[in-house]
Amino acid sequence: MKVTISDIAKKAGVSKSTVSRILNGNYGQNTKDTVDKVLKVIKELDYRPNALAQSLKSMKTNVIGIILSNLKNPFWARVLEGVEDTCRKNGYNLMICNSNEDELLEEEHIKAFLMRQVDGIIINATVKNDHLYKRLIDQKFPFVTINRKIPGLDIDLVTMDNVAGSMAGVEHLIGQGKNSIALFVYPQENVSPRLDRIEGYMKALISNGIEIDHSLIHVVEEKQGRVKEAVKKLLSTTNRPDAIFSTNNMMTLEILEGIKEMGLNVPKDISLVGYDETVWSMHLNPPLTTVYQPSYDMGELAAKRVIELIEKTGDLQPITHILQPNLIIRESCGTKKEEFISE
Amino acid sequence: MKVTISDIAKKAGVSKSTVSRILNGNYGQNTKDTVDKVLKVIKELDYRPNALAQSLKSMKTNVIGIILSNLKNPFWARVLEGVEDTCRKNGYNLMICNSNEDELLEEEHIKAFLMRQVDGIIINATVKNDHLYKRLIDQKFPFVTINRKIPGLDIDLVTMDNVAGSMAGVEHLIGQGKNSIALFVYPQENVSPRLDRIEGYMKALISNGIEIDHSLIHVVEEKQGRVKEAVKKLLSTTNRPDAIFSTNNMMTLEILEGIKEMGLNVPKDISLVGYDETVWSMHLNPPLTTVYQPSYDMGELAAKRVIELIEKTGDLQPITHILQPNLIIRESCGTKKEEFISE
DNA sequence: GTGAAAGCGCTAACAC
DNA sequence: GTGTTAGCGCTTTCAC
Numbered sequence: 152m153k154v155t156i157s158d159i160a161k162k163a164g165v166s167k168s169t170v171s172r173i174l175n176g177n178y179g180q181n182t183k184d185t186v187d188k189v190l191k192v193i194k195e196l197d198y199r200p201n202a203l204a205q206s207l208k209s210m211k212t213n214v215i216g217i218i219l220s221n222l223k224n225p226f227w228a229r230v231l232e233g234v235e236d237t238c239r240k241n242g243y244n245l246m247i248c249n250s251n252e253d254e255l256l257e258e259e260h261i262k263a264f265l266m267r268q269v270d271g272i273i274i275n276a277t278v279k280n281d282h283l284y285k286r287l288i289d290q291k292f293p294f295v296t297i298n299r300k301i302p303g304l305d306i307d308l309v310t311m312d313n314v315a316g317s318m319a320g321v322e323h324l325i326g327q328g329k330n331s332i333a334l335f336v337y338p339q340e341n342v343s344p345r346l347d348r349i350e351g352y353m354k355a356l357i358s359n360g361i362e363i364d365h366s367l368i369h370v371v372e373e374k375q376g377r378v379k380e381a382v383k384k385l386l387s388t389t390n391r392p393d394a395i396f397s398t399n400n401m402m403t404l405e406i407l408e409g410i411k412e413m414g415l416n417v418p419k420d421i422s423l424v425g426y427d428e429t430v431w432s433m434h435l436n437p438p439l440t441t442v443y444q445p446s447y448d449m450g451e452l453a454a455k456r457v458i459e460l461i462e463k464t465g466d467l468q469p470i471t472h473i474l475q476p477n478l479i480i481r482e483s484c485g486t487k488k489e490e491f492i493s494e
Numbered sequence: 495m496k497v498t499i500s501d502i503a504k505k506a507g508v509s510k511s512t513v514s515r516i517l518n519g520n521y522g523q524n525t526k527d528t529v530d531k532v533l534k535v536i537k538e539l540d541y542r543p544n545a546l547a548q549s550l551k552s553m554k555t556n557v558i559g560i561i562l563s564n565l566k567n568p569f570w571a572r573v574l575e576g577v578e579d580t581c582r583k584n585g586y587n588l589m590i591c592n593s594n595e596d597e598l599l600e601e602e603h604i605k606a607f608l609m610r611q612v613d614g615i616i617i618n619a620t621v622k623n624d625h626l627y628k629r630l631i632d633q634k635f636p637f638v639t640i641n642r643k644i645p646g647l648d649i650d651l652v653t654m655d656n657v658a659g660s661m662a663g664v665e666h667l668i669g670q671g672k673n674s675i676a677l678f679v680y681p682q683e684n685v686s687p688r689l690d691r692i693e694g695y696m697k698a699l700i701s702n703g704i705e706i707d708h709s710l711i712h713v714v715e716e717k718q719g720r721v722k723e724a725v726k727k728l729l730s731t732t733n734r735p736d737a738i739f740s741t742n743n744m745m746t747l748e749i750l751e752g753i754k755e756m757g758l759n760v761p762k763d764i765s766l767v768g769y770d771e772t773v774w775s776m777h778l779n780p781p782l783t784t785v786y787q788p789s790y791d792m793g794e795l796a797a798k799r800v801i802e803l804i805e806k807t808g809d810l811q812p813i814t815h816i817l818q819p820n821l822i823i824r825e826s827c828g829t830k831k832e833e834f835i836s837e
Numbered sequence: 838g839t840g841a842a843a844g845c846g847c848t849a850a851c852a853c
Numbered sequence: 854g855t856g857t858t859a860g861c862g863c864t865t866t867c868a869c
Binding site for chain 2: 861862863864865
């Protein structure tokens, strides 16, 4: 059924090696006659080499594995596009897995990737499998982390400057005259982007001489309606804040709803800045001021780096690549004109 | 460096065949002693078989390839999740490619998948490579299309009932007393979902005794701002329509903006129904009535089907699986309460 | 109960 | 210039 190199060799009346040579462009040494003959048979039989056999021989698959945890979030879908484009342009195929933030699944996926002999792995780590990550880098396996820093391990990383992003958002609010700024974050995950955003919030306040009021920091569970509840409770206090800084794009939508249900107006009664620009941010009412993160670039850079690790000889020192977010100013803090503050 | 089956055999003092048997659970015939010994060495050396070699031998990779065209759209991200989950549960890995609606890229990807010996392919086809699709099904290669029907070819398909979805949306508008309903669609792609949505629109009108006014059908390019422009122009006419039916989730956002810029109110001045429920639909102002499509299910079913084609013997006849959309009624057509009209 | 050997499809070192 | 051969890591038939 399937046509192999032997079939070509037989039909062309040459040996497998000759076919292989011609296949791989080592024409130089062959008669034009042979080359033409072989090429013709290849065309005729529509022969395509079995990548499995090639890979087994060469111990290189030209496959990169990526493990993500939440494709639903457009941020990650965009990262994936960056990775995929870059892989394709460089002759690699992409194998994708979803860890769903589950460390057992993550382990399973990493092991499966290794068995499949992928050339490299890109991962948004759960940060709960340190022994595994460590083993990979100890073996000099091409391994690049994205978004989350893994504390205590020196691994290639492409991430965002979350402190800066957070500071930009909060300082914009301060610049608009706000000084009672509530912060909303999800709980649990003690991962760097979350911690850095909290840090950025605090830094912005401190460097502007505003005292940190811990009652304004709201850690709210990621369950349906919890954020809205918390917002409504917050806004019904006598001295309600004059601004909210949201650290997540889904969360922002719920905050908006809570504000609306309290009969309050953005930005007249309260200002709002969201984290993560999305396709819908500009279409909300009012158009939302958000922190844009170059997600496609993150994917692209991570893919480039893992390919570099695969193809370069000698061991490269781990590099951390930090991308800068931009604040996109719209109307949710009282400003009218839409503009970009660039890096 | 890498540990192979020979290493295990040597260290355990047995032959490769014995190790292989034990590895694959053919314990029955072996001494408990041998089994324990081998298992112990495997643990010690953290041996994991090379999937490449296994696949080359068995001619089965347990890899499924998927070709999509637009991950940015949350609809597709969700489909991908359904596919990925299902693959994982069934012991398959997923290889993903982006065709970007480009038939040359699509061809390249299909060929790469075949060279890599993937066990099956799922595709949202550009519908421009009929000869390729045909060749696959002629060879009985496990091949499942999603979303778009390929005219003239009898291929397994998992798709949505776009006629019904469109009808449900338009009939809801009619039920609210609207009888001048504008339709917005993107041009070019003569693909079944688009055509079916247009058909649904017409059917709904006809079956309700409303004459089709072709000046209300707007085919607008997918370029930044074009839709908004068209909406504004439409709404500045003397006898403007009393409702708009949008056939795409991105388009809907622009329509809303156009309406807003004209100083009009939804639903007071004009009603709006959007196609494709999204995370943000309920947070728009007003909360949007939309046609929900079970995208995760589509992914899941497509994956299940391709696995069935891979694992079942004998040739199965192509099946078309049509999923039913639901209309989610919110406030953009004058209704207040949010409710689900189920299938 | 276990081992030897062939072979999956390909590449490359070596011979002529 | 081209063919022969060995081998990538694994499975499996066939001996013993």
